[in-house]
Amino acid sequence: MKLTAENLGVKIGGKEILREVNYTFAEGKRTAIIGPNGAGKSTLLKALCLLNENFSGAVKIDGIDIKNFGRKKLAQVMAILPQERDVPQDTTVRQLAEFGRFPHRKIFGGNATEDAAAVDWALKITRLTDFENRQVKTLSGGERQRAWLAMTLAQKPQILLLDEPTTYLDIAHQLDVMDIISGVNKNFGVTIIAVLHDINHVRHYTDEVVVIKNHGIYAAGEPKKILDAESVGKIFNVEADTFFNSAGDSVIIPTSAPN
Numbered sequence: 001m002k003l004t005a006e007n008l009g010v011k012i013g014g015k016e017i018l019r020e021v022n023y024t025f026a027e028g029k030r031t032a033i034i035g036p037n038g039a040g041k042s043t044l045l046k047a048l049c050l051l052n053e054n055f056s057g058a059v060k061i062d063g064i065d066i067k068n069f070g071r072k073k074l075a076q077v078m079a080i081l082p083q084e085r086d087v088p089q090d091t092t093v094r095q096l097a098e099f100g101r102f103p104h105r106k107i108f109g110g111n112a113t114e115d116a117a118a119v120d121w122a123l124k125i126t127r128l129t130d131f132e133n134r135q136v137k138t139l140s141g142g143e144r145q146r147a148w149l150a151m152t153l154a155q156k157p158q159i160l161l162l163d164e165p166t167t168y169l170d171i172a173h174q175l176d177v178m179d180i181i182s183g184v185n186k187n188f189g190v191t192i193i194a195v196l197h198d199i200n201h202v203r204h205y206t207d208e209v210v211v212i213k214n215h216g217i218y219a220a221g222e223p224k225k226i227l228d229a230e231s232v233g234k235i236f237n238v239e240a241d242t243f244f245n246s247a248g249d250s251v252i253i254p255t256s257a258p259n
Helices: 041-048 071-077 093-099 112-125 141-154 171-188 199-205 229-236
Strands: 003-012 015-025 030-034 055-061 078-081 159-163 191-195 208-213 216-221 239-244 250-256
Touching (some): 003 041, 015 041, 041 191, 093 141, 112 141
Parallel strands (some): 159 191
Antiparallel strands (some): 239 250
16 A cells, blocks of 8 residues: 655644655555654654644545545554553553454454454564563563554554654664564565664665655655765764674764764
């Protein structure tokens, strides 16, 4: 499914956050949204899935305005993992994953076998099968993030939106989450759109990048072409340099903050 923003604009409290954003996200690819704090990255993500409906312009899936989908139908094809989320204290990992099946259930019940299979699949993908009876509150930060990711995957979306999925995780768990997301894209064709902060994660794990700055799209394209040391410096107002790792891949490292 092809997701498109057309002349998208957002104002919050009378303040313009985004204006005239036009972009078609590559179907079946991994796209990162990056930019300075406050640029409107999360605002864009929320508009793309109707968590915020107060925008001008339109968001379309395969040419159909998502406001015409209905919440349930939209949730059957698109899932989002936002930054802010909560769950009852005694919720188990499996129960959390089962929440992702709500959009597929009918008024008089759904297909229990299909729901169970989707949950089993999501727990397997996130390597949480052995944790399914654990309460979410007892998990480590990385395990908890994978549990929330399992919930979105159980939804069986064709488009998955992620708002800073590696925030607050240590380096190992950051890579773990990014590997899971990339695997879902590669093996199951799920379109990934993620707000990310780590420039090198963007360069290594994504196919396209959209840079949000000055209320709109500042740049877009292939990460390794768009994000060199000079452009990273301009985007984030820092000094940056290029280094090479043991595999010979270039790595962008900010070297100093603005004065």
